[in-house]
Amino acid sequence: MSLAEVPLVLMLVGLSAYAVLGGADFGAAFWQLAARGERRSVLREHAYRAIGPVWEANHVWLVFVLVVCWTAYPLVFASIFSTLTIPLFVAALGIILRGTAYAVHAGTAREIERRAVDGVFSLSSILTPFALGTAVGAIASGRVPVGNASGDLVTSWLNPSSLTIGCLAVATGGYVAAVYLAGDAARAGLDDVATAFRMRALGAGAVTGAVAFSALAVVAVDAGRVGDRLLEWPALAAVVASAAAGLATLTLVHRYRFEAARYGASTAVACVVLGWALAQRPELLPGLSVEEAAAGRPTLLATVVSVAVGAVVVVPALALLFGLVLRGRFDRQPAAGVAHVAPKRGSRGRAASQGRIAAGVGVAGGGMMLVFDGGPFLAIGVLALLAAVAFGSLALVAAAVADGQADESSVGGC
Amino acid sequence: MSELLLAAAPFAPVDQGYLFEARQMQALSFAVHIPIVCFGIAFPAFVLLLEGLWLRSGDPVYRTIAKRWSKVMLALFAVGVVTGTILSFELGLLWPSFMATFGEVFGLGFTLEAFSFFTEAIFIAVYVYGWDRLSPRAHFLAGLPIVLAGFTGSLTVISVNAWMNDPSGFTLERGRVTDVRPLSALFGNDFLWHELVHMYVAAFIVAGFLTAAVYAFGWLGGRRGRYELVALVVPLTVAALAAPAQIVVGDWAARSVARDQPVKLAAFEGLHRTESGAPVHLGGWYDGDEVRYGLPLPRLLSLLAFHDPDARVEGLEEVPAADRPPVNVVRYSFQTMVGIGFLLTGISAVYLLVWLRRRRLPRSRWFYRAVVAAGPLSVVALLAGWITTEVGRQPWVVYGHMRTEEAVTGASGIPVGYASLVLVYAGLLAAVVWILRRLARAPVDPEPGAGGVAPMPGATRPESEDGR
Numbered sequence: 001m002s003l004a005e006v007p008l009v010l011m012l013v014g015l016s017a018y019a020v021l022g023g024a025d026f027g028a029a030f031w032q033l034a035a036r037g038e039r040r041s042v043l044r045e046h047a048y049r050a051i052g053p054v055w056e057a058n059h060v061w062l063v064f065v066l067v068v069c070w071t072a073y074p075l076v077f078a079s080i081f082s083t084l085t086i087p088l089f090v091a092a093l094g095i096i097l098r099g100t101a102y103a104v105h106a107g108t109a110r111e112i113e114r115r116a117v118d119g120v121f122s123l124s125s126i127l128t129p130f131a132l133g134t135a136v137g138a139i140a141s142g143r144v145p146v147g148n149a150s151g152d153l154v155t156s157w158l159n160p161s162s163l164t165i166g167c168l169a170v171a172t173g174g175y176v177a178a179v180y181l182a183g184d185a186a187r188a189g190l191d192d193v194a195t196a197f198r199m200r201a202l203g204a205g206a207v208t209g210a211v212a213f214s215a216l217a218v219v220a221v222d223a224g225r226v227g228d229r230l231l232e233w234p235a236l237a238a239v240v241a242s243a244a245a246g247l248a249t250l251t252l253v254h255r256y257r258f259e260a261a262r263y264g265a266s267t268a269v270a271c272v273v274l275g276w277a278l279a280q281r282p283e284l285l286p287g288l289s290v291e292e293a294a295a296g297r298p299t300l301l302a303t304v305v306s307v308a309v310g311a312v313v314v315v316p317a318l319a320l321l322f323g324l325v326l327r328g329r330f331d332r333q334p335a336a337g338v339a340h341v342a343p344k345r346g347s348r349g350r351a352a353s354q355g356r357i358a359a360g361v362g363v364a365g366g367g368m369m370l371v372f373d374g375g376p377f378l379a380i381g382v383l384a385l386l387a388a389v390a391f392g393s394l395a396l397v398a399a400a401v402a403d404g405q406a407d408e409s410s411v412g413g414c
Numbered sequence: 415m416s417e418l419l420l421a422a423a424p425f426a427p428v429d430q431g432y433l434f435e436a437r438q439m440q441a442l443s444f445a446v447h448i449p450i451v452c453f454g455i456a457f458p459a460f461v462l463l464l465e466g467l468w469l470r471s472g473d474p475v476y477r478t479i480a481k482r483w484s485k486v487m488l489a490l491f492a493v494g495v496v497t498g499t500i501l502s503f504e505l506g507l508l509w510p511s512f513m514a515t516f517g518e519v520f521g522l523g524f525t526l527e528a529f530s531f532f533t534e535a536i537f538i539a540v541y542v543y544g545w546d547r548l549s550p551r552a553h554f555l556a557g558l559p560i561v562l563a564g565f566t567g568s569l570t571v572i573s574v575n576a577w578m579n580d581p582s583g584f585t586l587e588r589g590r591v592t593d594v595r596p597l598s599a600l601f602g603n604d605f606l607w608h609e610l611v612h613m614y615v616a617a618f619i620v621a622g623f624l625t626a627a628v629y630a631f632g633w634l635g636g637r638r639g640r641y642e643l644v645a646l647v648v649p650l651t652v653a654a655l656a657a658p659a660q661i662v663v664g665d666w667a668a669r670s671v672a673r674d675q676p677v678k679l680a681a682f683e684g685l686h687r688t689e690s691g692a693p694v695h696l697g698g699w700y701d702g703d704e705v706r707y708g709l710p711l712p713r714l715l716s717l718l719a720f721h722d723p724d725a726r727v728e729g730l731e732e733v734p735a736a737d738r739p740p741v742n743v744v745r746y747s748f749q750t751m752v753g754i755g756f757l758l759t760g761i762s763a764v765y766l767l768v769w770l771r772r773r774r775l776p777r778s779r780w781f782y783r784a785v786v787a788a789g790p791l792s793v794v795a796l797l798a799g800w801i802t803t804e805v806g807r808q809p810w811v812v813y814g815h816m817r818t819e820e821a822v823t824g825a826s827g828i829p830v831g832y833a834s835l836v837l838v839y840a841g842l843l844a845a846v847v848w849i850l851r852r853l854a855r856a857p858v859d860p861e862p863g864a865g866g867v868a869p870m871p872g873a874t875r876p877e878s879e880d881g882r
Contacts, residue, residue: 052539052543053539053540053543054539055492055539056491056492056495056535056538056539057532057535057536057539059495059496059499059535060495060528060531060532060535062499063498063499063502063528063531064528064532066502066503066506067502067521067524067525067527067528068525070505070506070513070517070521070524071517071518071521071522071524071525072518072521074513074514074515074516074517074518074521075425075514077506077510077513077514077517078425078506078510078511078513078514078517079510079514080506081503081505081506081507081510081513081823082506082507082510082823082824082825083825085507085823085825085827085831086827088503088506088507089503089507089831089834091503092499092500092503092504092507093834093835093838095496095499095500096496096497096500096838096839096842097838097841098496099492099493099495099496099497100493100496100841100842100845100846101845102492103489103490103492103493103845103846103849104489104845104846104848104849107848107849107852107853109852147425148425148426148428148510148511148514148823148824149428149510149823149824149825150824153825153826153827295517295518295521295594296518296591296592296593296594298594298595298596299518299519299521299522299594299596302522302596302597303521303522303525306522306525306526306529307525310525310526310528310529310532313529313533314529314532314533314536317532317533317536317537317559318532318536320536320540321536321539321540324540324543324544329547330543330544330547362655362659366659366662369662369663369665369666370662370665370721373669373673374604378666379607382607382611382663382666385659385662385663386611386615386659388655388659389615389618389652389655389656389659392655393463393651393652393655394463396651396655396769397463397467397647397648397651397652398467400647400651400769401467401476401643401644401647401648
């Protein structure tokens with residue numbers, strides 16, 4: 001593998017993570033829409049609750065894929081976004097609507113508000129993965145040529161490959177979400193909810209398998225080069241592995257082994273992404289190979305190194321978050337007593353002298369900034385000014401709120 | 415890149431009839447995103463400050479406010495995630511030629527930003543969902559990466575904007591970049607540091623005055639308990655110290671613009687002819703030749719731009735008319751920003767002086783009315799500042815290298831997209847106002863010791879379980 005291909009591998013990892021994690025978020029909303037009757041509010045609460053802590057992080061994966069693409073393969077990014085302007089804009093609107101509905105769902109109090117917010121949330125959760133799926137279909141079927149909006153703005157994404165892959169994206173999300181929610185409910189001890197989602201997972205698994213097979217057939221016929229190569233080694237191996245992982249997941253769900261099923265479902269989704277990549281290789285867009293599309297060596301190196309360094313920070317942090325969520329730390333009853341903190345004695349005199357020091361440092365820093373046009377003295381001036389604002393705020397706030405406590409009548413009686 | 419493709423020039427400029435609408439669409443998306451970003455940067459610091467006060471004093475009121483504000487922080491972060499994602503989509507949807515040509519030069523800034531974004535998203539969840547579930551110390555520590563990521567995120571995003579204003583780190587040959595040095599392009603850039611500090615300080619001013627405005631409004635309505643006092647004092651104090659500092663930072667920024675973007679500086683004032691001892695005109699109108707009906711302040715522009723009242727300042731006449739930005743837009747935005755900046759500094763001075771001399775809050779109702787006004791005004795100043803620098807950069811997208819008209823998409827339908835985006839953002843604005851009002855109306859009931867906020871029906875999840 002050459003350096004030019006490394007960012008592509010990073011993008012595929014990001015895309016798989018987004019398909020699994022983002023897909024599960026989309027799917028959870030799908031089940032809210034599908035819920036009926038008395039169970040509706042229980043299922044709704046469970047779905048919102050389960051995706052809560054991981055919602056934001058899951059959607060950063062999409063941003064990650066985009067930024068690596070435009071840094072490492074700028075021509076590919078620009079060609080895709082200019083030709084597929086309609087589905088990608090629709091996906092963007094779906095993302096806004098979804099995020100807004102998610103942000104406000106907590107404030108809903110009346111049934112009519114709840115229904116409206118849930119409706120927007122669920123519909124945008126179907127629309128967005130569908131639109132993104134059609135874009136994938138357009139790229140896979142070679143309908144995005146190199147150039148500024150050089151492809152057909154409509155038929156590039158309104159075609160058999162795009163439509164089936166759009167459906168596959170929605171179905172996959174629903175399936176992954178059902179598996180995830182079943183496991184989450186079982187862990188929380190909500191057995192009837194777990195049973196409900198188990199049935200949904202089995203149903204969705206069967207539907208997703210059927211959609212995946214029809215998508216394979218459609219792409220094989222419709223998508224030209226990629227369609228042919230999908231049925232050859234090595235892409236075929238990934239397709240078979242995906243099917244095997246999907247079947248194994250169904251068995252695991254059937255046996256109430258939700259935790260293992262979660263990994264099985266993720267593997268099945270990742271194998272689909274891998275199969276597409278292997279079939280697409282070595283051309284990213286018609287007539288444009290990975291090597292030709294890649295940015296210069298310094299940019300590629302800087303990108304790969306940045307991602308490696310970033311991963312050192314983010315991977316343990318993600319592991320921490322998922323660990324807390326999956327071990328149920330966030331749905332446990334709050335531990336009694338943690339809110340008590342022993343008061344410590346503060347010194348008002350110290351706050352006042354800190355305030356005077358901060359003021360002096362700030363004036364000195366500001367003065368240096370006014371005198372120097374550049375160089376180390378300007379830098380020191382800037383740092384001094386910022387430090388003065390920060391520490392001055394701390395000292396003043398500490399003193400002001402302590403004063404307010406001691407002398408409430410004087411501030412209250414104006 | 416093969417010679418064949420190079421000859422075919424796949425991203426040759428196109429004829430786009432709706433360039434102005436495309437620019438408006440991008441500007442609208444920024445105008446929605448940037449004020450929310452201010453809360454992403456500054457609000458975690460406010461919340462941690464309050465939690466720190468709680469850890470030191472054990473007074474539950476700090477914790478009550480911190481907990482409640484952290485819910486607002488999460489809701490606004492969720493909105494920030496989506497509005498930021500839209501911006502990254504629009505870079506490709508609206509400006510594909512810019513991305514195709516220069517993506518490999520500046521893209522790294524956004525790659526790094528993605529990791530700040532990840533860190534912020536992860537720890538904001540740990541923090542907000544971790545109330546009562548982590549030890550107080552672990553909980554406080556979980557908040558620190560949010561503040562840090564807010565800073566590194568601004569650093570990397572602003573590095574891209576600084577590069578657009580002061581591009582370097584590449585060679586442009588026949589429409590293609592070669593010899594790309596991404597690190598020096600982004601971080602070896604003179605514009606980065608003043609733009610970064612200016613924006614970072616602005617975030618604290620905007621989040622501080624907007625939050626203070628809410629409680630100042632309540633103060634006028636008679637809500638003056640200890641809870642309201644603390645909730646008013648914390649953001650107001652930070653903003654009151656940041657506002658005067660911003661004037662010094664702004665002076666630094668203006669001198670850098672004078673040195674590296676003389677045309678933009680000339681547009682700040684509407685200075686047509688190059689002259690020594692150039693004046694500033696307050697108000698008035700630039701008619702393409704001079705500023706009419708403005709109030710002249712002699713030699714002030716030379717003094718501000720070069721710290722020398724007799725310095726020579728280049729006028730707009732130095733470049734062809736086609737290379738000048740829309741002067742009146744830039745000029746009025748600049749004057750609005752500076753004017754509001756001084757107004758906010760005046761409010762800050764009253765607050766700080768009264769406190770230093772009397773050790774209490776100001777008593778005049780006019781002070782609280784001014785703080786209420788300062789909230790929205792600080793947002794106006796923020797947006798005016800971005801209009802100043804971004805419209806002032808026109809007609810260039812990459813200053814001196816690529817014009818905005820060369821960057822735009824060849825796809826049709828921009829007006830339809832623009833109209834849909836306006837509708838969707840109007841809905842988003844309405845929804846955000848609605849949720850903030852709802853969160854604000856939840857009863858405040860600080861329980862001694864536990865310090866939980868009493869949950870309203872269907873309140874944000876982490877609260878809904880501990881409704882004791």
